[in-house]
Amino acid sequence: KAYLRWTTNLPRVQPFYAVKCNNTPAVLWLLSALGSGFDCASKGEIDLALSLGVTPDKIIYAHPTKPSYHIRYACSQGVDTMTFDNEEELLKISSFHAHAKLVLRIAVDDSKSELKLSPKFGVPLSSAGKLLERAAQLGLQVTGVSFHVGSRCTESSAFKQAIADSRHVFDIAMSLLDIGGGFSGTDDSVSFDEFSEVINEALDELFPPDSGVRIIAEPGRYCVESAFTLAVNVIAKRAAVNETDGSSGKYLLLTSRMEYYINDGVYGSLNCILNFPENMKIEPHLHRPRLKSLLWGPTCDCVDKVLDSVWIPELRVGDWLLLDNSGAYTSSLCSDFNGFERALTFPVMTADAFNTLIRPHCTATFQTSCYSSEEKTCVSSCSVWSSNTKSTSKCV
Ligand SMILES: Cc1ncc(COP(=O)(O)O)c(C=O)c1O
Structure with missing residues (x-):
């Protein structure tokens, strides 16, 4: 549904799904069957996409700072389109993939996004010209410009400004504009319709259809966030004992606060809570008295805390909690820490x-x-x- 909405709303913009967001093969198969391209950030992601039948021309290697042997691998597989944002990267690319089709990643204003990317990636506009000159000296072909406004963008005007910034550095030999990702998958703060309207308007003004510029994007969260529900199981519980009696030093039992241990946490599918704790909301459907509760993940680490203070009915060991909108940056961030199994996916x-x-x-x-x-x-x-x-x- 998200994909079809995309093609309706942004007919000029071809999506290249960001594999990092959720690399479940079923997701890649489905998006591939629908005609999507893929944004891969490493040899492993390129490998995964190719193994599922994606052709190299449908892949952009969208990581501006790549290990040399990943560049060599992309070259060997015919994955030619790749981003860069610094001179050292150009030197590596000229050694390992001299006929690559390069895309200059520029830093844009990401202050309106929850997760910022410009501190790490993108050349400042003021240095872009020099970098393009260096690419020309090395005989490399720069075919376009890309940006990312940051993940979970909360203002559509960020795209308008970033498209204008791209126009500023676009030169006559370029033919590709990549508007990155950043869209929410749930229409929460800004609807996808509003983003689309602003983007279409900016593109029509600055990169009109008769300019011949091909427009692509790298949506991640938008495609998969609402498509997944995470089922977590209560594996243990205890009443909180976190206050001491001042005179005796003995623990006081706070029976009004419960602590639960669930079988997934920040080292598993719920890693994104470390960045967005406020986005983890539990809305119980049971009409029973609610107790102040804390949810821990399953590992031995205290960082593995899922929710600090939530009012929910008392749970039993063995109960399941269903967490909607769990498709983005969940399963793809799982680790094997402490030997706990990763969540299974049932498409x-x-x-x-x-x-x-x-x-x-x-x-x-x-x-x-x-x-x-x-x-x-x-x-x-x-x-x-x-x-x-x-x-x-x-x-x-
Ligand atoms: C280069 C690049 N493209 C696309 C994405 C996907 O972003 P989002 O999930 O916000 O759409 C990211 C996310 O980090 C990224 O770094």
């Missing part, structure tokens, strides 16, 4: 969509798929889709 889609988009591309590795004909829902247990190779992926 679910309508049977019609499955038969049209996915089944024609399934190979022999496709094992089983289950249908509930009444609900017209297909629950797949395809091994090529499993995000965890250890998974037995039983149909549920």
Whole structure:
């Protein structure tokens, strides 16, 4: 749905989905079948995309600071389009991929975004000219300009300004503008419709269709955030004992505050809480008295805290919590810390969509798929889709 909304709202802008956001094979398969390109940030992500049948021309290697051997690998696979923002990168590229089609990443104002990227990437506008001259001296081909307004952008005007900045450094030999990512997947602070309107207007004014400039983008969060629900299980609980009696030094039991330990946390799918703690909201549907509660992740580390203070009905060990909008920067950030298993992914889609988009591309590795004909829902247990190779992926 998100993809179709994109093509309706931004007909001139071809999406290159940012694999880093969620690298579940089912997501990549589906987006590939819909016609998306892919933004890959490393050899591993390029490998994953190619292994799923994505062709090299549908990949942009969108990382301005790359290890040399990843550049060499991109070259060997025919992945030619890649970003840069500094002279050292140009020197590496001239050694390992001299015929690359380069895209200059510029730093833009990301003050209106929750997660800023300009401190780390992008050449300041004032230095862009010099860098382009250096690329020309090295005989490298710079084909376009890219920017990223920062993740979870909260003001559409950020795109207007960034497109104007791009126009400023665009030279006559260039033919590609990459407007990056940054869109929310949930229409929360600014709707995608508003972003689209502002972007279309800026593009029509500064990069009109007859300019011949190809426009692409690298949406991550927008494509997948609302597509996933994370199910977490309560594995342990205790009543809080965090205050001492001043005179005796003994613990006082605070029975009004509960602590729960769930089977996923900041070292697993909930790593994004470290950046956006305020975005973690739990809205209980049970109409029972609520207790002040704290949710810990499963590992031994105190940093592994999911929610500090939330009012929820008392939970039992074994209860499940369903967290909506868990598709962005969740499974792709999981680690194996402390030996806890990564969450399994069970892709679910309508049977019609499955038969049209996915089944024609399934190979022999496709094992089983289950249908509930009444609900017209297909629950797949395809091994090529499993995000965890250890998974037995039983149909549920
Ligand atoms: C180069 C690049 N492109 C695209 C993205 C995806 O951004 P978002 O998920 O905000 O759309 C990122 C995120 O860090 C990025 O660094």
